[in-house]
């Protein structure tokens with residue numbers, strides 16, 4: 001028996017980058033998984049469970065020894081079920097020469113067995129999926145299984161939920177035999193690489209590359225980039241624009257965005273930016289900001305939504321992964337020099353939030369007022385979504401939508417830049433760059449919910465909470481969303497100041 005032990009997830013890691021596979025084996029504690037990745041993993045397991053019933057009756061062979069999977073039991077059970085001719089075996093497990101895999105659904109068809117790999121994605125044609133299935137096919141064939149088909153089962157993003165989930169419509173099956181045949185040619189080569197690297201004590205000498213973000217963001221990015229130097233401004237000239245790699249090399253990569261979007265007459269400003277890279281302060285184009293501010297008028301509203309996405313739709317008329325607004329915060333000022341007011345909406349746990357939020361918006365925002373959003377395509381998209389759902393409110397919602405002005409514009413256009421933004425124009429970067437010492441404007445000082453991903457996860461979780469926890473989560477969600485619009489108010493005030501200077 002070979003000492004190499006490889007599961008299909010390790011094989012896919014190896015396919016992405018041998019160093020990633022090595023780190024997973026030798027330094028698992030150093031990987032960092034963000035909230036969005038964890039949520040994707042939870043969705044994956046929910047969708048995987050659902051897919052088991054796709055072809056009717058099935059037997060699942062998953063077995064545990066304490067908290068760990070009992071692979072031996074699973075392999076034996078698979079053998080038994082295959083001998084019985086069970087039509088669908090879920091988590092069907094095989095091992096060959098140190099290589100292990102569990103097939104999501106092994107279907108008895110065409111005088112042999114077909115592999116169905118389930119992905120909680122809407123795209124079945126990704127190369128990494130074919131590589132994953134090619135590895136499974138390799139293991140199964142070396143275990144003597146006649147593999148008669150290879151398929152990826154993905155979510156059909158056109159599926160509309162009508163109140164009863166229909167698995168055959170919700171899932172879409174892609175025959176990937178051709179790409180699997182191509183990827184099968186790589187398997188032995190990758191296994192040689194695995195043998196060469198994985199059991200060695202030293203980290204493979206592999207450089208950063210596109211593989212660090214493709215097909216997945218690598219969980220060792222922070223680890224692998226820990227010692228990279230920050231380049232000076234002249235390095236930035238030579239860097240490819242808008243690459244993820246670029247985003248790391250220097251937070252001030254925003255400079256390259258400016259460079260790309262501006263003309264030679266702005267070289268003066270480029271020199272200013274060079275200066276900011278050396279800590280000389282903000283870059284402000286007061287004239288452009290002034291023109292932008294003229295588009296804003298009183299009464300002035302500041303709007304921000306939080307949304308939730310369900311892979312498996314739960315509201316009638318909704319599709320998989322639709323972005324469903326469940327909360328908003330709204331600050332507003334009636335007249336010049338007027339006081340700052342606040343309104344908010346947060347749907348009840350477990351309820352379809354769509355009608356209630358649409359009505360609340362129409363109640364809280366009058367027609368024909370100026371509404372600001374930060375990165376308005378998102379807010380405008382949700383307003384349109386609600387307008388299409390509720391024709392009786394459509395006119396009002398579309399009126400709000402037509403009057404939205406994007407507060408992102410001055411930052412994205414380079415009219416206001418500060419190196420502390422770290423190359424990002426998101427509100428989470430702009431706010432601390434503009435107000436570094438204000439604890440009330442610091443997202444880190446919030447409890448539990450500090451970003452959109454955490455808010456997105458909190459809303460469905462509220463359904464299962466005890467009253468005390470539910471109340472705390474509601475409070476934290478409201479505080480988080482309120483800070484988003486308060487941040488917009490502060491940013492607007494700063495823009496107003498600099499445009500009047």
Ligand code: SF4
Pocket residue numbers: 016017018019020023206207208209211212213218219220221224
């Ligand atoms: S960050 Fe890049 S080089 Fe480092 S392990 Fe991940 S993919 Fe490999």
